[in-house]
Amino acid sequence: MKILIADDEALSRRLLEKTLERAGYEVVAVENGRAAVRQLCQSDGPRLALLDWVMPELDGPGVCREVRRQQEESYVYMVLLTSKEAKEDIVAGLESGADDYLTKPFNVDELKARLRTGERILHLEGRLVEAREMMRFKATHDALTSIWNRGVIMDLLGRELMRSQRESACTIVLLGDVDHFKSVNDTHGHLVGDEVLQEIARRLLLSIRSYDFVGRYGGEEFLLVLNNCKPQFAEARAEDIRRIVSSRPVQTLAGPLNITMSFGLLLSDAWGVRPVEELLHEVDAALYAAKAAGRNCVRVAKPPVEPDLPMLSVREPIQRSR
Amino acid sequence: MTNTNQRSGDSSIDFAELLERVDNDRELLLDLMSIFKEDFPRHVRELSDVVAARDIKKMTVVSHTLKGMLANLAVTRATSAAAKLEQLGREGGAESEIAEAHRAFQREVQGLLPEMEAYMAEVQR
Numbered sequence A: 001m002k003i004l005i006a007d008d009e010a011l012s013r014r015l016l017e018k019t020l021e022r023a024g025y026e027v028v029a030v031e032n033g034r035a036a037v038r039q040l041c042q043s044d045g046p047r048l049a050l051l052d053w054v055m056p057e058l059d060g061p062g063v064c065r066e067v068r069r070q071q072e073e074s075y076v077y078m079v080l081l082t083s084k085e086a087k088e089d090i091v092a093g094l095e096s097g098a099d100d101y102l103t104k105p106f107n108v109d110e111l112k113a114r115l116r117t118g119e120r121i122l123h124l125e126g127r128l129v130e131a132r133e134m135m136r137f138k139a140t141h142d143a144l145t146s147i148w149n150r151g152v153i154m155d156l157l158g159r160e161l162m163r164s165q166r167e168s169a170c171t172i173v174l175l176g177d178v179d180h181f182k183s184v185n186d187t188h189g190h191l192v193g194d195e196v197l198q199e200i201a202r203r204l205l206l207s208i209r210s211y212d213f214v215g216r217y218g219g220e221e222f223l224l225v226l227n228n229c230k231p232q233f234a235e236a237r238a239e240d241i242r243r244i245v246s247s248r249p250v251q252t253l254a255g256p257l258n259i260t261m262s263f264g265l266l267l268s269d270a271w272g273v274r275p276v277e278e279l280l281h282e283v284d285a286a287l288y289a290a291k292a293a294g295r296n297c298v299r300v301a302k303p304p305v306e307p308d309l310p311m312l313s314v315r316e317p318i319q320r321s322r
Numbered sequence B: 001m002t003n004t005n006q007r008s009g010d011s012s013i014d015f016a017e018l019l020e021r022v023d024n025d026r027e028l029l030l031d032l033m034s035i036f037k038e039d040f041p042r043h044v045r046e047l048s049d050v051v052a053a054r055d056i057k058k059m060t061v062v063s064h065t066l067k068g069m070l071a072n073l074a075v076t077r078a079t080s081a082a083a084k085l086e087q088l089g090r091e092g093g094a095e096s097e098i099a100e101a102h103r104a105f106q107r108e109v110q111g112l113l114p115e116m117e118a119y120m121a122e123v124q125r
Helices: A010-022 A033-041 A059-070 A087-093 A108-140 A150-166 A179-187 A191-206 A232-248 A276-293 B015-019 B025-051 B055-073 B075-092 B095-110 B112-124
Strands: A004-006 A026-030 A048-052 A077-083 A099-103 A174-179 A213-216 A221-226 A251-252 A256-259 A263-267 A299-300
Touching: A004 A010, A004 A179, A010 A026, A010 A048, A010 B055, A026 A033, A033 A048, A033 A059, A033 A150, A048 A059, A059 A077, A059 A087, A077 A108, A087 A099, A099 A108, A099 A276, A099 A299, A150 A213, A150 A221, A150 A276, A150 A299, A174 A179, A174 A191, A174 A232, A179 A191, A191 A213, A191 A221, A191 A232, A191 A251, A221 A263, A221 B055, A232 A263, A232 A299, A276 A299, A276 B025, B025 B055, B025 B112, B055 B075, B055 B095, B075 B095
Parallel strands: A004 A026, A004 A048, A048 A077, A077 A099, A263 A299
Antiparallel strands: A174 A221, A174 A263, A213 A221, A251 A256
16 A cells, blocks of 8 residues: 655655565655655555644645645645644644644554544445445446436436537537337347447446447437537437447347437527427427338437527436337 | 674663664665764754754744654653753743753763664674
8 A cells, every 4th residue: 555654854755665565565755845745645655644743834734724725636644743742732743634643753553553444434334335336336227227317318418419509619419219119128038228328328327428429318319418419410410329239239148130320410500599308309300200200210309499598507307118 | 703682781772673664674774873963963952052042932842853763763851852842841840940951862862873873883794
């Protein structure tokens, strides 16, 4: 584990460095408080620190305060090294954000034991962060396909539509539906249906840019939000995506299956300021038209008149089963 | 060869404690002593200068540094002498008290470097 030593006094620094290297730590040694803050606030900087109390430029408690203020990403466990023994000094040190203190000259076994305590706390923090990230992932991603879930893709759609209006840009909204998905489920069972959905999600993800969004909108429906697009290329992009999905059979437990998708396409700049649910209704109608035209194709939602409606709002979108 | 763990009782340095502190690593010990030999005289001179200039704030800082160095090398009596100066600096001690504490400190560290050099020679032998 990486550990930072901050001590302006060369002898003390060398003694600590060697003692900690011998204990198996990867040591980073600096000689003033500013350098300590720089190291500890780096994203891959040490998470364990031994800080001398009295240092030039910035003292140990000052380092603790700065690190607590700047470093929000990961917890840093900081131990103050001090020859100060007065209770008020110790209290001030701990209140600056230090986790522990050690009186100099230190006893090697005590130093190691206190650092092990720090490691335990950092390990616990790591597990909590991991659990939080997992919860965050579960709350925002679809459990089957691991792409954005309905709530998130709707939020992203609302946000991107607002942005494209603000920047006079164009967002492409694509609503896709797997053709004849019910018969896949009826013929091969739900497990095979799940495999198809997972593979479709993967292909859709591969077909878009890193800053575009794709989410599971409903059972076999997927919503794609492609921002900052040139309107003249919109249909060609939608066609590319459709072709990527159907380019080769999906390998399933029941063998290879030929799967296609139908898409409704909407260009935000052609619709002006409209509520999100209205735009979703229109793109859904275009998808319906694609289904009616024989499936495995793209149909564009065209506005009947020049629009001029108030602010966008995200509400529950329309439901339609196919 | 003299046993470097056992030295006379009037030594300024507690060698047993020092060896324990470096986990009997003679190489590290020589390393620390080399740093000490290089840095210590400079800090002692600085202390004399700031005491003469009655710069109490600076004196407190320098005596704190000296106290840390001496404590790390288990130079116990000189550590206490430096601590006394630091304490007088923090508490705003009288000029005469500071002068006396400074003299006491100088007495304690007077023979320190030759003693350390002799010990280093023993360790290297």
